[in-house]
Amino acid sequence: MTRNTRARHVRFLRSGWLLLLVPFLLAGCDGRQSVLVDGGADARILTDLFWVMLTGAVVLWIGMNGLFYWATRRSPAPHSQRMANWLVILGGILFPTLTLGALLVYGLTLMPDLRATGDGPVIRVTGEQWWWRVDYTRDDGSIVTTANEIRLPAGVRSTFLLDSKKVIHSFWVPSLGGKMDMFPGRVTEMTLGPERPGIYRGQCAEFCGESHAWMAFEAEVMAPEAFEAWLDAEAAPAVAPTSAEAGRGAALFLSQGCGACHAVRGTPATGRVGPDLTHVGSRHSLAAGRLGTSVEDFAKWVANPGAWKPGAEMPAYDHLTDAQIGAIAAYLEGLE
Amino acid sequence: MRDSDHDRQPHPRGDAHEFAEERESLWRITLAPTIWAFHFVISYAAVSVYCFRYDHLAAMGTLRAALIAMTALMLAAIAWIGWRAFQRWDVRGTGEFSNPEGNAEDRHQFLGHAGFLLALISFIGVVYDTLPLIVLASCR
Numbered sequence: 001m002t003r004n005t006r007a008r009h010v011r012f013l014r015s016g017w018l019l020l021l022v023p024f025l026l027a028g029c030d031g032r033q034s035v036l037v038d039g040g041a042d043a044r045i046l047t048d049l050f051w052v053m054l055t056g057a058v059v060l061w062i063g064m065n066g067l068f069y070w071a072t073r074r075s076p077a078p079h080s081q082r083m084a085n086w087l088v089i090l091g092g093i094l095f096p097t098l099t100l101g102a103l104l105v106y107g108l109t110l111m112p113d114l115r116a117t118g119d120g121p122v123i124r125v126t127g128e129q130w131w132w133r134v135d136y137t138r139d140d141g142s143i144v145t146t147a148n149e150i151r152l153p154a155g156v157r158s159t160f161l162l163d164s165k166k167v168i169h170s171f172w173v174p175s176l177g178g179k180m181d182m183f184p185g186r187v188t189e190m191t192l193g194p195e196r197p198g199i200y201r202g203q204c205a206e207f208c209g210e211s212h213a214w215m216a217f218e219a220e221v222m223a224p225e226a227f228e229a230w231l232d233a234e235a236a237p238a239v240a241p242t243s244a245e246a247g248r249g250a251a252l253f254l255s256q257g258c259g260a261c262h263a264v265r266g267t268p269a270t271g272r273v274g275p276d277l278t279h280v281g282s283r284h285s286l287a288a289g290r291l292g293t294s295v296e297d298f299a300k301w302v303a304n305p306g307a308w309k310p311g312a313e314m315p316a317y318d319h320l321t322d323a324q325i326g327a328i329a330a331y332l333e334g335l336e
Numbered sequence: 337m338r339d340s341d342h343d344r345q346p347h348p349r350g351d352a353h354e355f356a357e358e359r360e361s362l363w364r365i366t367l368a369p370t371i372w373a374f375h376f377v378i379s380y381a382a383v384s385v386y387c388f389r390y391d392h393l394a395a396m397g398t399l400r401a402a403l404i405a406m407t408a409l410m411l412a413a414i415a416w417i418g419w420r421a422f423q424r425w426d427v428r429g430t431g432e433f434s435n436p437e438g439n440a441e442d443r444h445q446f447l448g449h450a451g452f453l454l455a456l457i458s459f460i461g462v463v464y465d466t467l468p469l470i471v472l473a474s475c476r
């Protein structure tokens with residue numbers, strides 16, 4: 001081996017080892033959207049499934065490579081017909097049939113737990129371009145509408161009724177459980193039983209158009225009492241603007257026609273085309289996970305939604321002055 | 337191919353005879369996979385139609401029992417087909433695994449071989465199809 005090729009081999013090995021480090025680097029992410037972080041029993045079941053499959057795959061991979069090594073380096077001579085027959089019958093028929101059968105039974109036994117009936121709130125989520133309409137049904141039958149954020153009580157199973165307006169989306173909070181497709185004109189049902197309070201991240205998991213990748217949401221798991229308090233607050237009409245600037249923003253909101261698409265309950269704005277903004281100021285993110293919720297974020301969004309989400313079905317308001325946009329942003333940010 | 341095959345004087349009705357046999361065996365090797373296909377379609381259609389609208393007509397247990405009984409019959413049929421094919425292959429009698437020669441006898445045995453393997457995979461397929469019926473007890 002020449003010096004040169006040796007150096008190349010060493011380089012290759014080094015880069016190979018670096019690749020092995022990648023999973024550990026990824027493990028350093030905050031895990032709000034990781035299947036391996038379990039926010040509840042469903043995610044734990046799926047995480048176990050993942051590890052079982054991974055371990056099995058690694059063992060098989062090593063075993064197969066061991067056989068290749070054995071057959072090409074250790075014992076390259078032809079085998080007897082008898083030996084070859086047994087190899088095919090055992091390794092080619094019996095082993096895969098039993099392994100796949102066992103995996104199938106294992107996978108099937110997991111399903112009833114993942115599909116247990118809900119005993120918590122019933123939440124209707126509708127996929128839109130590119131955001132989520134969210135309706136909670138309360139015990140008295142009344143409906144609380146919000147958008148782009150899911151809140152769940154810990155310790156009970158919430159039921160999701162999933163629907164879509166135009167195209168297929170998929171509802172997925174990896175740290176809380178599996179995903180379920182949303183079809184136009186057909187309601188699919190899913191339940192999730194989160195246990196660990198925290199803020200997780202959900203993501204549309206079925207390509208649905210230009211801004212599909214920007215169609216995310218925050219999912220907050222709360223203590224049951226905190227959840228009830230939050231739902232009470234969410235059901236209430238919007239608070240009145242508290243500053244003069246926000247007051248100007250409220251007036252602009254109506255005069256600019258925002259209310260044709262957005263509802264702010266308790267005001268003349270009752271549109272249903274876009275997300276309900278009644279309590280948008282208390283959310284964790286803006287425009288389905290695209291931006292934060294600072295006054296600047298609101299201003300950036302209103303001035304030009306398409307700059308943040310290509311194809312967003314909201315017009316740009318770049319004809320407004322910075323002061324006007326700022327006033328609208330102050331109003332929206334105050335809608336807690 | 338052996339030279340003797342070229343030299344051999346054909347039997348007056350040898351061709352017809354041979355063709356008939358080949359055709360019959362060809363049909364026979366598709367039997368087991370056909371049973372598998374029917375099993376798949378019937379099981380899935382029955383359960384989805386039942387769960388979609390008709391779950392008030394009968395208990396899930398009744399449907400499962402009926403489908404599992406159907407499965408048992410189909411498995412028995414496939415096993416019988418496989419056993420007949422195995423005999424036709426006659427690997428233990430001739431010691432010949434792959435029947436590489438193109439004469440009628442070889443074709444007959446080769447079709448037995450193929451039929452046996454198809455019956456085997458159909459049997460496994462039907463068992464796999466049935467596992468959800470055994471493990472899952474409800475429409476959810």
Ligand SMILES: [Cu+2]
Nearest residue numbers: 169204208215
């Ligand atoms: Cu989507």
